[in-house]
Amino acid sequence: MYRYDEFDHALVQDRVTQFRRQVERRMKGEISEEQFRPLRLMNGLYLQLHAYMLRVAIPYGTLDSRQMRKLAYIARRYDKGYGHFTTRQNIQYNWPKLEETPDILAELAEVEMHAIQTSGNCIRNVTSDQYAGAAKNEIEDPRIWCEIARQWSTLHPEFSFLPRKFKIAITGCENDRAAVKVHDIGMIMKRGAAGEVGFEVLVGGGLGRTPFVGKTIREFLPKEHFLSYMEAILRVYNQLGRRDNKYKARIKVTLHETGKEEFTRLVEEEWEAIKDSTLKLPKEEVDRIAAHFHPPAWKALPNDAPTCDSRAASDPEFAAWLRHNVEEHKTAGYAIVNISVKPPGEPPGDVTDVPMEAMAEMADAYSFSELRVTHVQNVTLPHVEKEQLPALFDDLAKHGLATANVGLVSDIICCPGLDYCALANARSIPVAQELTKRYTLERQQEIGDMQIKISGCINACGHHHVGNIGILGVDRKGEEHYQVQLGGSASEDASLGKIIGRGFTQDEVIEVVDKLLDTYLELREGEEAFIDTYRRVGMNPFKERVYGTA
């Protein structure tokens, strides 16, 4: 993985020193809260419902065991023993003290991490596929390009005060595990006509109060133009993006109001002017970054795994875990292991210090010390020998980390909601907790692939628009209420859900999910997934079951 050079170290250390002084000045009253707010936000420090909240970037979701241990230590030493993994591959601490935040940032800097650009109208943490470097059908490791984007976008003087925040996601294969199509810029690696590698470029995806699936503005971008094309997009957005209305300031609205054709023309025009400038990536520079992402020293192994197969034949729990949490690796004899950090009844994304340290231990023992955090708020060990899977499963089980529910009903994306968030209108976690307790694993496996996503407000941090079943918490006359949407998907077949009808109380919405699942099981054909049944039969059968009328 990428290791900081002297410039990275200096930049992050300087920022810690700078923020320490800013905090001192704030504590002494030399600067007001109004003056301090943008400074703390530039360092990921928010003021939430109960206390400050610090958002720390996990660049493109990749971290090593040393970094995971540091996250656990910070949770224990400076917070209340836990952190919350977010849908943008960050971790949030819910209870840091202002005076101690510079110390936290200094601790993070020791392990090459920071909270820079995790807030504000700038380019945020670039996110990616948690299977990067391990996915079977990957063209190239997308983290090389994520790291190039990180270096380009960090403290970029032209793009530090954009009309609004800006999110980029990059994937290295056709399977979208990074919700690329609902990002401001989505880059999907593909091959050109002659087999050369480049990207399909999507712009204007996003959720929030005005959701859009991104639109392809370039079918194929040769990879040496990766930066110049992004720069052109950002320049057009920086000029056209609305600054008069924050609700219309994201690039998705700019694209919508300008029109895809005109927006694309403007980007291409800008790009023509800069594409052969210093932004054109020299091969040596790409190679320098790529060297950081050389694959680990995989052994030459047979793909057969008799120990694993034999355990699976005799242990149904292990077999279920293999089926749902383990994926094919691109190298023979290895597997990708998804650790569900969503046991029944627990808040999705919340992980305490002890399991964090346990996962770091397991990364050392089984996965070349590498971990990934995923946009669905789980953790991945990317390179595990197949023959080690039974031992890993046993270790995970000891720490309550072997729940075989990845991709199932209880693998819910959920924002912190009104239990923590100052912007939320309703609680989201209690709904998730109730749903995760409601269905046995056997029932969940019978239902199959399912993405339930829950947000506590229209900002949609819980991605409800792209849930197969999406749940949005709203405030209706002073009471928490929940709207239900059906038919969303964040995958390569991205789509936005449609509202089924009037909303529900918290108790009712749980019953509604029951009815939706029952309807699906009655209507599905063969192995059809919920989303495919919905797309085939439409909204009406579900609506009839829920309301008694279509």
Added chain:
Amino acid sequence: MTQIVIANYLGSGRVVFLAKGSGNGSVSWGELIDTAEVATDEDRATALLALAEADVAERNVVMDPYLIDVEEEGGSLRPTKYREAIRALGPTVRQDLGKQAEGAEA
């Protein structure tokens, strides 16, 4: 109407309430809602908020003060809006955290 002033401590970020006795030449802040100074009319509420805002500028120990509606229930104060009730007590999903874990009651 019954209102109290809610704010955050600058250093810890913790939620605090303008405490009983504030207004007679002194200002203090309490961490539990039942320690709050209560205003039962608009003039008193406005005066309490002004006192809190002046304290922000003068002593720099709290920030973002504002008024919330409360009602008395069994001898305890309770915000009428659920957002403020959660803010006053702590996350409903972690009863071991926040003020609810420190003696405040719903």
